[in-house]
Amino acid sequence: MDRELIANLEEKAKKIRRHIVRMIGEAGSGHPGGSLSSADIVTALYFNEMRIDPQFPQWPGRDRFVLSKGHAAPLLYAALAERGYFPADDLMTLRKMGSPLQGHPAMQKLQGVEMSTGSLGQGLSAANGMALAGKLNNMDYHVYVLLGDGEIQEGQVWEAAMAASHYKLDNVTVFLDHNKLQIDGFTRKVMSPEPLEEKWTSFGWNVQVIDGHNIEQILRALKQSYAGNGKPNIIIAETVKGKGVSFMEGEVDWHGSAPKPDQVEKALQELA
Amino acid sequence: MADKISTREAYGKALVELGKENKDVVVLDADLSKSTKTVNFSREFPERFFDMGIAEQNMMGTAAGLAAAGKIPFASTFAVFATGRTYDQVRNSIAYPALNVAVAASHAGITVGEDGASHQALEDIALMRVLPNMTVFVPADGPQTEAAVRAAVEINGPVYIRLGRPKIPVLYGDNFEFIPGKAVKAREGKDVTIIACGLMVSYALEAADQLEKEEGVSAAVLDMHTIKPLDAASIVEAARETGAVVTAEEHSIIGGLGSAVAETLGETLPVPMMRVGMPDLFGESGKPDELIENYGMSASNINAVVKEVLTRKK
Numbered sequence A: 001m002d003r004e005l006i007a008n009l010e011e012k013a014k015k016i017r018r019h020i021v022r023m024i025g026e027a028g029s030g031h032p033g034g035s036l037s038s039a040d041i042v043t044a045l046y047f048n049e050m051r052i053d054p055q056f057p058q059w060p061g062r063d064r065f066v067l068s069k070g071h072a073a074p075l076l077y078a079a080l081a082e083r084g085y086f087p088a089d090d091l092m093t094l095r096k097m098g099s100p101l102q103g104h105p106a107m108q109k110l111q112g113v114e115m116s117t118g119s120l121g122q123g124l125s126a127a128n129g130m131a132l133a134g135k136l137n138n139m140d141y142h143v144y145v146l147l148g149d150g151e152i153q154e155g156q157v158w159e160a161a162m163a164a165s166h167y168k169l170d171n172v173t174v175f176l177d178h179n180k181l182q183i184d185g186f187t188r189k190v191m192s193p194e195p196l197e198e199k200w201t202s203f204g205w206n207v208q209v210i211d212g213h214n215i216e217q218i219l220r221a222l223k224q225s226y227a228g229n230g231k232p233n234i235i236i237a238e239t240v241k242g243k244g245v246s247f248m249e250g251e252v253d254w255h256g257s258a259p260k261p262d263q264v265e266k267a268l269q270e271l272a
Numbered sequence B: 001m002a003d004k005i006s007t008r009e010a011y012g013k014a015l016v017e018l019g020k021e022n023k024d025v026v027v028l029d030a031d032l033s034k035s036t037k038t039v040n041f042s043r044e045f046p047e048r049f050f051d052m053g054i055a056e057q058n059m060m061g062t063a064a065g066l067a068a069a070g071k072i073p074f075a076s077t078f079a080v081f082a083t084g085r086t087y088d089q090v091r092n093s094i095a096y097p098a099l100n101v102a103v104a105a106s107h108a109g110i111t112v113g114e115d116g117a118s119h120q121a122l123e124d125i126a127l128m129r130v131l132p133n134m135t136v137f138v139p140a141d142g143p144q145t146e147a148a149v150r151a152a153v154e155i156n157g158p159v160y161i162r163l164g165r166p167k168i169p170v171l172y173g174d175n176f177e178f179i180p181g182k183a184v185k186a187r188e189g190k191d192v193t194i195i196a197c198g199l200m201v202s203y204a205l206e207a208a209d210q211l212e213k214e215e216g217v218s219a220a221v222l223d224m225h226t227i228k229p230l231d232a233a234s235i236v237e238a239a240r241e242t243g244a245v246v247t248a249e250e251h252s253i254i255g256g257l258g259s260a261v262a263e264t265l266g267e268t269l270p271v272p273m274m275r276v277g278m279p280d281l282f283g284e285s286g287k288p289d290e291l292i293e294n295y296g297m298s299a300s301n302i303n304a305v306v307k308e309v310l311t312r313k314k
């Protein structure tokens, strides 16, 4: 694979992680852990994979990305800003009154947000709808979804999983951020969603398991997911919550706490 | 009035006390125990605490089954999910069979703040009060919350307890009575009555003090901690005594306390009346105080509405 491309994407992911830390620090609240764990996936999508045009955010033929785990909004906003949907300076308005950068993504307030999310478990259903419309309209766009590993405890996810395979939505690709943590602790302890591979396979999905921080593996898995064999695709991404900031990595308490100014500084040094 | 405590913290404390007293009390949560404060109970009584994961619908159904088997379950999550996400489960598995489940929902209202509209329950009172068999409590401070939690154990049937995120003033001392369905006269007055619930009782008292000082208006404040069964007698009495009514709630002006009061007065004793609450809008991200002010629910907003209603009083 193209070494230079991968190096560039890795640089971009770092930059996005820096935005995330700064934004949440400035806002004084927000969710760093799950934003950082998915940063490599979302970077690969927005800066290599997806057919999108920030000049024409509503272009009907565009690929779509649904951030089902809406609390990772800072990650989505950072990617949109870097991709040119709005100026990066605006990132610092996150969660402030009057800002289009709501605590959870609101599609009526910000161009580039494909679905309003925040109530977990609903994104895959919406993505299925977009994918069905694509089939009906003979359009070849692809719909990408990011799910949390705690989020899939929601029953609606499994209703949607069944529907996607029933309707042969091979134009859907889900990334499952398998960071093994939710708010109350380890997902395995709170309400185990395992075994993941077997579950999704039995629901009729193409399943791949990759290192979710390895850009090369992410790109390769994406390529494989265009097989068009009539099955929806899920890429189970093994990740570390808080990835990139040593004191946040694997720490459940960084799910939904904002770093203090000195912690922001420390994190930025590590992400330099 | 220096003391401040959030109603969710008071709930967490009360649960632990109850857990000691009554071994049938069990608690369920949906991955939010640190926020709803059921975490305290989970540490004291791990064998009676069930984290159901992020699966609120299943949580409500499980709570119904526990109640059907004689337990006294408290099921907690954010109000937006406890009422919206699980409406059919609460309706058909809890309210319809009149099961002894307490749905204790935290982070109600706009004072959720920065999380934004997806997390700000502004319709939960409406959704819960329309259900037959349901008792609906909206406590105004910490001590009243503890009393409401105790009452929920005594009440044989489903109870919704609306809890908030921010720290709010303690209004009631050690000696106060909490009778479900009986409003509390929090302040005497003769020109107008402000009927409020939840944290809006504090704002109503603040507004009443301002009105007294600045306008010479004497406003009574009625703390309507129980929205259902509604204390219609106290509402009618207040309308008769003061001749004008303003309601104040951290909830949509559609369907909540204001609507309940309007329904009552409309059928018995129509007097000039106005509602303070969330306009027919979704909220947004911001600081709780900013949002309260911006959407017209602060003490000064109540103050202005009282002045307006008084111009209509004959």
Ligand SMILES: Cc1ncc(C[n+]2csc(CCOP(=O)(O)OP(=O)(O)O)c2C)c(N)n1
Pocket: A033, A034, A035, A037, A069, A071, A118, A119, A120, A121, A147, A148, A149, A150, A151, A152, A177, A179, A181, A182, A183, A241, A255, B030, B031, B032, B054, B081, B085
């Ligand atoms: C329906 C619903 N229930 C509860 C919440 C509160 N909540 C926000 S994030 C979260 C944990 C999510 O865990 P996971 O899906 O594993 O996300 P990640 O680890 O990637 O942050 C919860 C319970 C919510 N947003 N929506």
Ligand SMILES: [Mg+2]
Pocket: A148, A149, A150, A177, A178, A179, A180, A181, A182
């Ligand atoms: Mg997780």
